[in-house]
Amino acid sequence: MGEDVMSWQDCIRDVPDFPKPGIIFKDITPMLANGAAFAQVIDQMAERVGPDVDAIVGVESRGFIFGAALAFKLGLGLVTVRKPGKLPADIHSVEYELEYGVDRLEIHRDALSHGHKVVIVDDLLATGGTAAATVELVRKLGAEVDSCLFAIELGFLDGRGALDSVKVDSLISYD
Template sequence: MEHGEHPTRLEELRERIGQLVRSVPDFPQPGIVFRDLSGVFADADGLQDMASAIIAEVPSEVELIAGLDARGFIVGATVAARLGVGFVPVRKAGKLPPPTRSQTYDLEYGTATFEVRDNAVKAGQRVLIVDDLLATGGTARAAGSLLRQCGAQLLGYSFLVELTGLAGRESLVDDPDAGGVPVHSVLTLPA
């Protein structure tokens, strides 16, 4: 399935992918339902279905896919390879040799920092951020800010799974620095 294919086909892909996602209650702590996506990644058809479902909503002008550390590397690199475009990893701090650019962001329990190679993005390059899961949107928003600092033209965000009720989509859509870029997700599941 490629850009602009029939919506019924997209629903079929979503259904097949959803069957490969495992919900693990009370992990990593009581009250949390962990969404285990390893079944999608381990299944050859699931991996292809995932890429097809994301590609169906990717802007045609994309030049570069940025994937977030760590599972976003799997999702993003798979999509980039299928599209025939480049891939840039957005890494956790300290994983790349200098020179790098960085962006620190808040977490519920502290702060974290993302880094990219200093010349990973060319000025004006059209970039789509891809990750496995959208929860509160903090990490994706930080990645968007970092890539814009590098000169990227942010086209939007694509996720394999979006957890509802955590306002992640709203955080990204309402980001005044991002200019209201689109947010797409293959599956929408309750948090």
């Protein structure tokens, strides 16, 4: 589990026909299970975060994994964006479209305020709907989105198109 790897990308497993036929799922669990590989990812993400960022915003659920580790490494706070019904205090919410329907994300109203500058972090950029909804939530609070940062990007799905008003960075892209 803790063995060294040449590169963290070597730990990404392709799972054909998941969650449905014709999809090749990029499974990050082997990379997360390898301490050296996971450390590489967090180190590379940290290099892309500017010095004037106030907080990391992690998107449920895998964005929590990357966001928490990155926030810890940089000495920043972590703000969580959750699925409906998970946050106990006053919230802002936004609905967004998925390939297969509609979903909603929520953030605490007091999580950020005017003047805060954040980086939104998630494991994967696909169509960009989740990230765009998160950008909208952060802006509802008056905060500024410095960038969106992903470990993996599925470039062929053009998720960047949904985020055309925000700087987007990914460590690896499958085109």
